[in-house]
Amino acid sequence: MSAQVPYPPASPATSHGGNLDPNEVRLRQRQASAAFPSYSCDGSSHGGNTDPNAVRLRLAQMQQSSGSSAPVAQVTEPDTVWMWQQAYVRQVQMQPGPYKAGPSSNMVASSPLPGPQTAQTAQSGQYVPAQYRQQYPNRGHAQTPIQGNTSYFPTNSQPQPSPGASYAPSPYQPSQTSPYQGRPEQGYKNIFHQRSKWRIKWPNYFQIAGISRLTSDTSEKHHRDMMQRAKDFPAEEYYLSPFDGHLAKLFVQSTQEIYDADPNSTWRRTFIRDQSPLILQIANWALESLPTNGQEATGEETAIVAAKWIPSCVAILFLMIFPVSVAGEVRNNGMYDALPYRFWGYPYHARNPQEDKRRVQIQSPGLSHPSATPSVQHSRSTKSALNPISERPIEPKYLCFLKGTEGVEILEVSQWRRDHDIAATYVLVSYTSEQFRTEEDQLFLHDVGEHVARRAGVQAYWVGCSCLGNTTEEQQDNVGRISDVVRGARSMAIAVGDVSGQEQPNVNTAALRQWGTRVWTLPEVLLTPSNSEIEVYNRTTGLDAPMLVYKRNFATLWGDASISRELIDHYEGNLTLSSLELVTIALKCLHSRQKGFYLQGDMAYALMGLLRRRPSVVKSDSAFQAFARLSLANDNDLLLERLICTLPKSLSQPWYDMDDQWDVSLWDILPSTQVCGIADNDTVIIDGCYAAAIRWKAFAAVANLTRDSWGRFFFRYFFRSTSYLFIVGISLVAAGSAAGGGRISLTAVGAIFLTISLLVILGSPYIIRKIYTGKLWGTQAWYFGFEGYMDISTIEQHIFGADMGHLKWSTNGSPLSVHTANEYGECIGRDPTSNTETADKVKRAINAKRGEPRIFTLVDTYTLTVTVFEAVRPPIAVVMCGAEGGMQRALLCSYEWSSQTLYRESVLRMETVVLDQMARVGRLRLGLRREDL
Secondary structure, three states, rough: OOOOOOOOOOOOOOOOOOOHHHHHHHHHHHOOOOOOOOOOOOHHHOOOOOOOHHHHHHHHHHHHOOOOOOOOOOOOOOOHHHHHHHHHHHHHHOOOOOOOHHHOOOOOOOOOOOOOOOHHHHHHHOOOOHHHHHHHHOOHHHHHOOOOOOOEOOOOOOOOOOOOOOOOOOOOOOOOOOOOOOOOHHHHHHOOOOOOOOOOOOEEEEEEEOOOOOOOOOOEEEEEEOOOOOEEEEOOOEEEEEOOEEEEEEEEEEEEHHHOOOOOOOOEEEOOOOOHHHHHHHHHHOOOOOOOOOOOOHHHHHHHHHHHHHHHHHHHHHHHHHOOOOEOOOOOHHHHOOOOOOOOOOEEEEHHHHOOOOOOOOOOOOOOOOEEEEHHHHHHOOOOOOOEEEOOOOOOEEEEEOOOOOOOOEEEEHHHHHHHHOOEEEEEEEEEOOOOOOOOHHHHHHHHHHHHHHHHOEEEEHHHHOOOOOHHHHHHHHHHOOOHHHHHHOEEEEEEEEOOOEEEEEEHHHHHHHOEEEHHHHHHHHOOOOOOEEEEEEOOOOOOOOOEEEEEHHHHHHHHHHHHHHHHHHHHHOOOOOHHHHHHHHHHHHOOOEEEOOOOOOHHHHHOOOOOEEEOOOOOOOOOHHHHHHHHHHHHHOOOHHHHOOOOOHHHOOOOOOOOOOOOHHHHOOOOOOOEEEEEOEEEEOOEEEEEEEEEEOOOOEEEEEEOOOHHHHHHHHEEEEEEHHHHHHHHHHHHHHHHHHHHHHHHHHHHHHHHHHHHOOOOOHHHHHOOOEEEEEEEEEEEEEOOOHHHHHHHHHHHHOOOOOEEEEOOOOOOOEEEOOOOEEEEEEEEEOOOOHHHHHHHHHHOOOOOEEEEEEEEOOEEEEEEEEOOOOOOEEEEEEEEEOEEEEEEEEEOOOOOEEEEEEEEOOOOOHHHHHOOOOOEEEEEEEEOO
């Protein structure tokens, strides 16, 4: 589910070292006839050979060639210019001000952006990197990848709002061009589509999947539903039917342009049908040509209405003879369709030992309770048996002890303490294996350790290449205890080696920056004593002139100085971070250090060293599983529960990058569910969440509640009796004609009835619209979904029969949502395709390839909102997992049925009132990223 962290191949001296004995190395050197071969690390395999001097020299040469008088520090590389301009654009877009549309359908800057310019930026107002231009050769610069909803730039050519204005204009104004226009929906005409297939079950007409799922195993897979029906199914896309809980094939209604395009999905598609009551469809058909914006109809529009009027009146009269239900079905007591899900599997790591897969219970005769096997009895006696908390060691297991006036000896600390009856004091030597790879290189580490230890007056020193243990098992166990070793050290010294291409005086700084890319260097600096000076020894300059760096200044040597400084200040006592802030910031810092991994879970194990409760190291854990166990052990912060509520900024964003597309920090999210276990394949098991099913195969008639006015009350009952008046009137006229002149009164009465009914019938299309266009005071809760985009008028016609203004665009439910302030300062949702960037996404999604994001639309009939969002697959469920900013975080999840896993496809923000119409779901297996396409 996440990108794998690159782990360098093992070398004779591993990234953490192990059991190097310096005495043996020196003995081999004395016995050798020739010098011991050595080499320097160029850092090329790890990408750590950046030369700041060479960069400045290259920039200076570029400046001279361009004839600019700007200082050398001025950045002029094109891609750097583009990145700098994007940061400026995002900053300006947060400020209120007028915006305007540029030529064609793109938005452009009315004035050049400040900062360094190139010929291309001077022409278009914004530079587009070459790589992006090659990927999208036909796109204008308005489609450059800008984070957020806005693709518009401020202009200074229009007057600024007056200080006394009653409201602040929205910094986001949609373009003045028309929203995206797709193909008109053909409805049941698609029966004759060349790719349409037919089946007995509804929906009867559909298209088969265009691409198959990427899986080498094509055999049928087992699935058990909540009703305990177990069956093997072929590899297709399925969903859980809210009707009876069975696993059903997934049919997704798609807009006409997607239905007509080449098939490119793993799910079956069907066309969009008008599911509103037939009588409303007929009335709307007669009146749809009239303008709805209050303008007068043209002669052509009036002629079209007149041609449709009589046929629609006849059809309505025929329908009125038979009972017709206009209101939809009230189901689930007005609530959303529940998600019929149940997880039947075991967790990989459970919170409660009773749920362990390895726990075997045997019912013994004569006992009222099951008795456990000896192994289970042993696990009961172990605290936190399934997620054991490692003990914090008081001292390291091995140290290099000083011998007399020269030399060292590697001993177990417990043995030395027994012999001397005192606790050993020691210093720590930190390094990176990129600079010290050979045994000869690592002898310098021992020279530094011995030198610093004798100067400090301690008995020993600790260095990773010799003090982690003699066996691989021992080394892996001791890796997670490095943080405790640092805490127990009197002081720390850093040894650095050669960095390719560096010369004095910057060699120490460059070497330290390369040293700082190792994941374990962060806790080593943070946990050293406060207000301490750290000595830095360079192999090229020897032991005589170490470089002194204060702990508080180390952030300036790292690329993430803005956030790592907060951690240093916290451990220096200058500010106090909450435990959640500490973990979040530390994980960001560790994410930027991708070297020095020994196990897959080393990032989490390095993070564990900063916390009080630390799970034991499990070598088989993935990076996510190790982090998840850390979250379970420190559950007061609900770290993992908050993480699952975030929306990544890109499909490739790894799980440990906690940047949220909504630009919200983890501590701003309040979880409403609990992670009760960790499952296989980097998934978790959650409990206590609300969930609802999404209906994809078609819309449905929506039951609603309106308030009756006197006019609506009169029209409804009078109109319902019209067909009967018509029949009675014809009967009386016929009876009067048959009786001759003596029955004239009968004929007159019949004529009156017939005239009244004919007048009502002639006005029936208008009367029906009048009866059913009232405000909705309550609606049946549904989640309708379809693939693609339709304008909100068309959506409402397909659900309610006509555009009556019931539905509205979501203001901030999706990253694609658009909202503006009207003249009264009210927040109004706008069509998302008024953003040209979103309109471009809608076009690209029509022919999206495997694994690329597509456009889907979600209609919520309870809040009467429409939300457009991006996802790779159609989500079959809405799962509520937390709240933030007065809105609920709703996870839209697809279903991987063979493992009973719901995978996060997108995250929307929904109104809290929807929880009143949802039911809770039991334990649910959730994954953050699905890889089976």
